[in-house]
Amino acid sequence: MCAIAGVLAWNNENSAGLLKKITSSMSHRGTDAYGEWNTDFISLGHQRLSIQDTSSIANQPMHDASGRYVIVFNGEIYNFKKLQQHLSQHGYQFKTHGDTEVILAAWNHWGVEALSHIEGMFAFALWDNALKELYLVRDRFGEKPLYYFNLPNGGVVFASELKALLHHPKCPKSLNPKAISQFLSLNYILTEQSIVEGIHKLAPAHYMVLRNNQEPITKAYWSLADSFYAPKWEISESDLIEQFNTLFTDTVKDCSLSDVPLGIFLSGGIDSSAIATAVKNASINEYLQAFTIGFTEASYNELDKAKFVAEHMQLKHIWEVVDPENITCVKRIAENLDEPFADTSMIPMYTLAKLARKSATVCLSGDGGDELFGGYETYRADILHQFFKYLPFKNMLSTAVDHIPVNYNKVSFDYKLKQFTKGLCLSPQHAHYSWRTIFSDSEKQSILHDRYKDKVLHHNPFETFDRFYQDVKNCDMLEQHFYVDLKTWMVDDILVKVDRVSMMHSLEVRAPFLNHKLAEWIIRLPTKYKIRAMRTKYLLKKSLEKDLPRSILFGKKEGFSSPVSKWLTNDAIEEVLENPHMNEWFDKRALEKLWKNHRDKRTDCSYKLFGLFCLSSWMNTFFEKQTL
Numbered sequence: 001m002c003a004i005a006g007v008l009a010w011n012n013e014n015s016a017g018l019l020k021k022i023t024s025s026m027s028h029r030g031t032d033a034y035g036e037w038n039t040d041f042i043s044l045g046h047q048r049l050s051i052q053d054t055s056s057i058a059n060q061p062m063h064d065a066s067g068r069y070v071i072v073f074n075g076e077i078y079n080f081k082k083l084q085q086h087l088s089q090h091g092y093q094f095k096t097h098g099d100t101e102v103i104l105a106a107w108n109h110w111g112v113e114a115l116s117h118i119e120g121m122f123a124f125a126l127w128d129n130a131l132k133e134l135y136l137v138r139d140r141f142g143e144k145p146l147y148y149f150n151l152p153n154g155g156v157v158f159a160s161e162l163k164a165l166l167h168h169p170k171c172p173k174s175l176n177p178k179a180i181s182q183f184l185s186l187n188y189i190l191t192e193q194s195i196v197e198g199i200h201k202l203a204p205a206h207y208m209v210l211r212n213n214q215e216p217i218t219k220a221y222w223s224l225a226d227s228f229y230a231p232k233w234e235i236s237e238s239d240l241i242e243q244f245n246t247l248f249t250d251t252v253k254d255c256s257l258s259d260v261p262l263g264i265f266l267s268g269g270i271d272s273s274a275i276a277t278a279v280k281n282a283s284i285n286e287y288l289q290a291f292t293i294g295f296t297e298a299s300y301n302e303l304d305k306a307k308f309v310a311e312h313m314q315l316k317h318i319w320e321v322v323d324p325e326n327i328t329c330v331k332r333i334a335e336n337l338d339e340p341f342a343d344t345s346m347i348p349m350y351t352l353a354k355l356a357r358k359s360a361t362v363c364l365s366g367d368g369g370d371e372l373f374g375g376y377e378t379y380r381a382d383i384l385h386q387f388f389k390y391l392p393f394k395n396m397l398s399t400a401v402d403h404i405p406v407n408y409n410k411v412s413f414d415y416k417l418k419q420f421t422k423g424l425c426l427s428p429q430h431a432h433y434s435w436r437t438i439f440s441d442s443e444k445q446s447i448l449h450d451r452y453k454d455k456v457l458h459h460n461p462f463e464t465f466d467r468f469y470q471d472v473k474n475c476d477m478l479e480q481h482f483y484v485d486l487k488t489w490m491v492d493d494i495l496v497k498v499d500r501v502s503m504m505h506s507l508e509v510r511a512p513f514l515n516h517k518l519a520e521w522i523i524r525l526p527t528k529y530k531i532r533a534m535r536t537k538y539l540l541k542k543s544l545e546k547d548l549p550r551s552i553l554f555g556k557k558e559g560f561s562s563p564v565s566k567w568l569t570n571d572a573i574e575e576v577l578e579n580p581h582m583n584e585w586f587d588k589r590a591l592e593k594l595w596k597n598h599r600d601k602r603t604d605c606s607y608k609l610f611g612l613f614c615l616s617s618w619m620n621t622f623f624e625k626q627t628l
Contacts (some may be wrong), residue, residue: 002060002497003029003047004072004124005159007168008134009151010212012040018168019043022157025164029074029503037061039068041155041212042127042134046072049506051362052080052098054259065093068130073100074160075122075144076510078254081115105121112207115221117351118302119254119515125158134210140222141514141580142204142491145338145499149199156210172198177455179339184439185461187342187611188493195339195622204491222516225471227523228483240529241543245281246490247518248543252278255340255512256288263360264315264351265509266290268305268552270375270537270544271366275512276313277547281366287489291356291363292319293348297420309552320355322348327567330610334617338502341618342611343493344564349501357505369511371486372522373537374478374530378435382422382481388424429469432481433462435477436489438607447590459531466489478527494532565606568598576612581619586612 003026006018019036022103023045027034030047033056037044046060077083080099083106088094092105099120106114107126112135121143135157138146148158155626157168165171178196192200205222230447233240252275256262257569263445266272277382279288290310294303310317323427333350356363370376375470411533423431439447441457448456468487472480495511502509513519529539540551573595577581582591598605 002049002072002074003027003160004074004123004125004146005045005157005164006043006072006134007157008155008210008425010041010154015506019045022159022167022309024163025167026159026161028506029160031506033059033556035059035061039127039129041132044070044072044125044127045139048463049361049508052257053510054065058096058098058100061379062100062104064101064108066108067106068128069107070106070127070129071100071124073103073122075120075124075139076255076508077102077118077120077122077565078251078257078515079088079117080537081257083596091232092492110433112221115207118172118460119517121514123160124234127280132212134200135207136210137207138202138204140205141486141495141519143495143499143511143514145496147194147199147338148202148208148620149403150216154212157217160198162196164425165199166196166581170195177452178459180452181444181456182464183340183342183442183611183615184456185437187438187607187614188496190339190461190464190488190492191337193230195618206242224486224523225483228472228475230520230524232526237529237539237542240525240539244521244539244543247521248512249278249281250276250519251515252364252512253282253284255510255515256282256284258362260361260451261289261359262287263289263291263356263363265356265363265365266306266310266317268292268302268307268309268365268368270371270540271513272306273404273548273552274540274544275364275366276309276315276371277415277544278512279315280313280547288315290315290317290358291352291360292317293350293352293355294319294321295320298346305555306323309548312548318355320351322351327569327572327613329566330564330613333501333615334505335621336504339496339618340611340615341493341500342445342614343497344607344609344610346497346501349497350504353502353507353509357507360507362508362510363502365498365509365511366513367498367509367511368490368519369537369540372519373540374482374487374527375536378529379430379478379481379536380534381423381435382428382432382478383531384420385423385428386477390489400610401505428477429466430462432484438611443608444537447586447594449587452585472580476527478531482523482530557616564610565604566599568606570610572613573609576609576616578618579619581623582612582616 005023027047031051032050033048035046049058061070062068064459075268076098084094084102087105087109094101099513105113106117122139123144124137124147136146145160147162147165148156150156151170157165159165174197176195179193179195182190189195193202194201206220208216208218208219210216229534264275292303292306324394329347333346419435423434445453445457465484468484469480544553547602567573577588577591589602594605597603598609
C-alpha cells in the first residue's frame with residue numbers, strides 16, 4: 001500500500017517544496033521509497049510500500065512508454081497479470097512486473113474505459129500531458145481513501161489522508177458542523193463529507209477530471225444499484241454452491257498475489273474461516289500465516305474458535321491477548337486518525353495489525369461478508385420489525401424496556417432489546433437507521449452549546465441514508481437495507497477503520513469479498529439464500545459444510561469489538577470534560593450528567609461516551625497542529 005498526493009495549480013505556482021511536505025507526512029503508509037514529479041501545472045508525490053515488483057524500477061510517479069501519462073497509485077490490481085497478457089497481445093511492452101505500469105498501458109489502450117477492466121482496490125491520480133487534464137479515481141467500494149480540496153484560483157490539492165492536505169496554506173482549517181452532526185449520530189462521518197469544511201472525499205466508484213478554465217467534472221463509472229436490480233439467480237441450491245465455491249476460491253487466489261509475506265486475519269467467525277478454507281482449497285497455505293487477537297474479557301473473546309480453525313486448516317497461527325485496561329491505546333489511535341472515528345473494533349484491529357506486521361506485509365480480511373450475505377444482527381431486527389410494527393402499545397413497551405438493568409457485557413441482551421424497541425414506531429428505513437444511531441436528534445440538542453445547535457442540527461444524517469434508499473426503492477426491503485449498509489456503514493466505518501489502522505503499521509489489507517465481480521454475483525442471490533428462518537449467511541455456511549464443523553458454522557456470532565464500558569474511567573471522562581475544544585461545542589453539565597447516568601448504571605452510555613472521548617482526543621491533535 002502507498003500514499004499519493006498532488007497539487008494542480010493552473011497559474012504555474014511552484015509547489016514542489018510544498019508537495020514534499022504533504023507527501024512525506026504520510027510516510028507511514030509507504031516506508032520503502034519516496035518519489036515526486038513536477039511540471040508547469042502539476043506536482044505529483046508518492047510514498048511507496050513495495051508489494052508487487054519490489055525493485056526500484058517500479059517506483060512512482062511512473063510514466064508510460066510514450067511519456068504522455070504520469071500516475072501515482074495506491075492499491076492493488078488483482079487481475080493485472082491477465083490485463084498485462086491481453087495488452088501484450090496488442091503490442092504493449094512492460095519493463096516491470098507490477099500493476100502500476102499495467103494501469104498506464106490500459107489507460108493508453110482504452111482511455112477512461114480502462115476502469116471497467118480493472119479489478120481491485122485503488123485510488124490514483126493520472127495526468128495526461130497531451131490534453132493537460134488530471135484524473136482522480138477511486139475504487140468501486142471505497143477501500144482506498146482520496147481527499148481533495150478545490151483551490152480558490154482553480155486547480156486542486158489531493159492526498160490519501162486529510163491531515164496531509166492541512167499542510168497546504170490555502171486549505172481551510174474550520175470544523176464542518178454537518179460532519180459533527182453525522183459523527184454524533186453514528187460515531188463516523190458519511191460519504192463525501194469530511195470533518196474539515198471545504199475538504200471532500202471522492203465518492204467510491206467515481207472519477208473526477210480537471211481541465212483548465214473548466215469546472216471539475218465528477219462521474220460514476222460503476223453502479224452498485226444495478227446489481228440489486230439485476231435478475232436473481234434461478235438455478236438449484238447445489239449449483240449455486242458450486243458456482244460460489246469456484247468464484248470465491250479464484251477470487252481469494254487472485255487476492256493472494258504478492259512478492260512479500262502474506263497473512264490472514266482469523267477471528268474464528270464465518271467470513272475469515274471461509275477465506276482460510278479458500279486458501280487451503282487453492283493450495284496457497286504453505287507459506288501463509290493466520291493472526292488473531294483475543295481478550296481476557298470472556299464475553300469478547302473468540303480466540304478458542306480461531307485456534308480451532310487454524311489447526312483444522314493447518315495454518316501457522318500467531319495470536320495475542322489484549323489487556324482490557326487499555327484506554328491509552330484508544331487515545332493514541334484516535335489522535336492519529338484522519339477524522340473523528342469511534343468504532344470500538346479499532347482497538348483490536350490496531351493490535352492485530354501491529355502483530356501481523358512483525359512477519360507479514362499483506363493480510364487477507366473477511367470484510368464485506370456481513371453486508372453481502374446479511375450477517376448482522378440488525379437484519380434480523382429488520383425482519384422482526386415487520387412483524388412487531390402492528391403490535392399495540394409499542395410506546396409503552398419501549399418505556400418498560402428502559403427500566404431493565406444495565407449489563408456491560410458485549411452487545412448485551414438488554415442493550416439490543418432497548419435499541420430494537422426504540423425503532424418499533426418508525427418506518428422500516430428509519431428503524432434500520434436507528435439500530436445504528438448513537439445520539440438521537442433530541443440527545444444531540446441536549447449536549448450541544450446554543451451557538452452550534454442550529455448549525456449542527458440543521459443537517460439530519462438520515463438524509464444521506466434516504467438518498468441511498470431511493471436508489472433501490474423498488475427492491476425488496478431487506479435488499480434495500482443491504483444496499484444502504486454497503487454504501488454507508490461499510491464504506492465510512494468498516495473500510496475506514498481497516499485502512500487507517502493498518503496503515504499506521506504499514507500493513508496492506510485486502511478484502512476478497514469486495515472483489516466487484518464476486519460481490520455482484522452474491523447480490524443476485526435471492527434473499528432466502530442469505531437469511532432463512534432468521535439464520536444468517538445461509539448459502540455461505542452451506543458452502544462450508546464439508547470443510548468446517550457445525551460448532552464454527554452455527555456458533556453464536558461474536559463480532560469484533562472491545563469492552564469499552566469497562567475501559568471508561570473517571571480519568572478518561574475528565575479529559576473530555578476539561579478539554580477547551582470540547583467545551584466550545586458542548587455543554588459541560590450535560591456531558592457530566594451523561595457520565596453520571598452511565599457510571600450509576602442507569603443507562604448504558606458506553607458508545608456515546610466512547611465517541612466523545614475519541615472526538616476529544618482527535619480535537620486535541622487537530623488544534624495543536626494549527627498552532628505549530
